[in-house]
Amino acid sequence: MQLPKVDRRMFFKGTGVVVASLAASRFLAACSTDSIPRGYGGEPRPLPIPPLAEGERDGNRITYRLNAQAGQSQILPDVATSTWGFNGAHLGPTLTARQGDEVTVEITNQLDEMTTIHWHGMKLPGQADGGPHSPIEPGETWSPSWTVTNTAATLWYHPHPHGLTGLHAYRGLAGAFVIEDEVSDSLDIPTDYGVDDIPLVLMDHRFHEDGSLDEEDLPDLGLLGDTPTVNGITNAHFDATTRRVRFRVLDGSNMRFFNLQFSDDRPFQVIASDSGFLAEPREVTSLIIGPGERWEILVDLEPGEDITLRSGAFPENFGVPDDEYTPDFGFADSFDLLTIAGPAEDAAQAPAIPGVLDPAARQEPDLIDAPERTFILNTFSINDQMMDMQRVDVVIDHEGPEIWEVTNDNSDWPHNFHIHNARFRVLSLVGTDVEVPTEGWKDTVSLPPGATTRLAVEFGYYPDPAWPYMYHCHMLYHEDQGMMGQFIIVEPGGQPAEQLGHGESHAH
Ligand SMILES: [Cu+2]
Known part of the structure; x- marks a missing residue:
């Protein structure tokens, strides 16, 4: 489907703005200092x-x-x-x-x-x-x-x-x-699952009064929630038993970006991105994570202390205009995610953090002769087209890496970009003043309004003309509205099959 270029800001002067603003004010009410999201406060x-x-x-x-x-x-x-x-x-x-x-x-x-x-x-x-x-x-x-x-x-x-x-x-x-x-076997980092190696699945939800999930898509925001959850509950608390904890943070939400930080702004170490360890740890005091992304972090805790992992308001609102015409993607929100209590006095001292994690993560793919492709994201389309299950958008007929240049062409919407069956290095990310973390091997990259990124992409090479892979915006409302394309990997000179997957009927 071809989409005409539309100025979405004009569009919003129509009906959408009223409901979007209502949704925004609902969240802001929930996050103001006087009131807190449902399920928070009280006993964690x-x-x-x-x-x-x-x-x-x-x-x-x-x-x-x-x-x-x-x-x-x-x-x-x-x-x-x-x-x-x-x-x-x-x-x-x-x-x-x-x-x-x-x-x-x-x-x-x-x-x-x-x-x-x-x-x-x-x-x-x-x-x-x-x-x-x-x-x-x-x-x-x-x-x-x-x-x-x-x-x-x-x-x-x-x-x-x-x-x-x-x-x-x-x-x-x-x-x-x-x-x-x-x-990972060789590194002296926390590896005791559930003790000092902890997955944190971040989501957000909206609830009806009776506790059922509110599954109504907000205009242009889809299932953006007003109540954060960690591993499936609100107001979660973790009693650490060690002085160092590794959190494997996953943004499993539909639409929400989190700006992770601790209540006392303590530094923490980023050790791994979506697709593996960084070459060396990077110390930060805040870390942006968007839908679909993962970061592994190490945080050191003193006995007896209490801190809170929270999400803070985004610098520069992530480049999204903060005005009545733009839906509220939640970049101004700040809220608690997880309270953490330090270990007992007799907890063993943590070892030195390894100075080098994975030296191989420094290697760039060999990009000589790498084909380049361009992807323009705009509203619910990629390169002016919306997803069609029977259309192949990209044919890759070689084993080597490619350079994919991806632009968020919207001036007022964030997007991100995920590629299946691949990992990539972010070669550059320009066109925005927002600092987006892009270290290491990734499979999903955040794109503030106007941003262009160049990705060095390494695909798994499993030639098969009938079974396409997806690339898409991982803000799931955008994906579900059609912001997705299909690529196929074939032998040199190969072409896609007439019928993709099991075919249109999905017979199987
Ligand atoms: Cu998007």
Whole structure:
């Protein structure tokens, strides 16, 4: 579908602005100093730790079973909420694998509607990728297998049915997928899952008075929430037992960017980006994370102290105009996420933080002769087109890296950009005064209004003319509205198949 260029700011002078402003004022009311979001204040509750999935291991083969199911959850302290989860009522267990493992996941859909499961950040064959061409109908089981080639990283899994990704993730279908390798084995950093190595799945929700999820899309904001949650609850508290904690932070929200910082502005160390360790730790006092991204951080704690992990207002409102014509993406909001108590007096001293994490992370891909492609993001389109399940937008017929230049052409909307079956280095990010963290190997990059980024992209090479991969904005309302394209990887000179995936009928 071709889209005419529209000036969206004119557009907003119409009907949208009223509702968007209402939504904004609702959040601001919830976040002002006088009042706090629902579920906060009062007694905090212990941070839930997603269980480690119990796989069946046979040598380097590991098989996991996931049931997508509905249930009741205590997201808020005082009322039950109907949610979705894997092997439980809400969210999913943490899967783990080592580089070189042959992984099989048997996913049974016990829900009453079709969904799909995508392995975000994983390099793998298109048929195992779990995008919109891989529906799992109610009652069916889908069992993709692949060999893990990724290096140590915090990946994740979530649904990807076309037009419904946001809603399904919002209901709770999301979990972490941790990859380990020889590098992660060798580092003297916290690795005791649930003790000093903690996943933090950040989301936000809106609730009806009776505790049910408000699933109404706000104009242009979709399922932006007004109530932050960490690992599925509000007002979570973590009692540290060690002086150093590693948090694997995942922004699993539909639309919200977080500006992570601690209540006392203490420095913390960033050690890994989406797709693996940085070459060396980077000390920061705040860290931006956007939908789909992950950062691993180390924070040091003194015995007896209490601090809070929070999200602060964004410098320069992330480049988004703060006026009545622009929807409120939440960049002015500030709120608490997680209270943390330091360890006991007799907790062992933490070792020195390694000065070098992964020297290989310094290597740039060899970009001589790398093809270049350009992607222009505007409102719900990429290169003036919206997603079409039967259109292939990009054909890659070689094994080497490519340079993808991606521009956020909107002057007043943020976007981000995620590529399946790939990792990339951010070569540059210009056109904005906003400082966006871009270190290390990533699979998702944030794009303030006007930003242009050049990415050196390394794809998994699994030539298959019938099974496309997606690239898209990971602000899920944008993706679901059509801000997505398809690329296919084929042998040199190859062409896409006539019929993609199982074909339009989704017969299987
Ligand atoms: Cu977007």
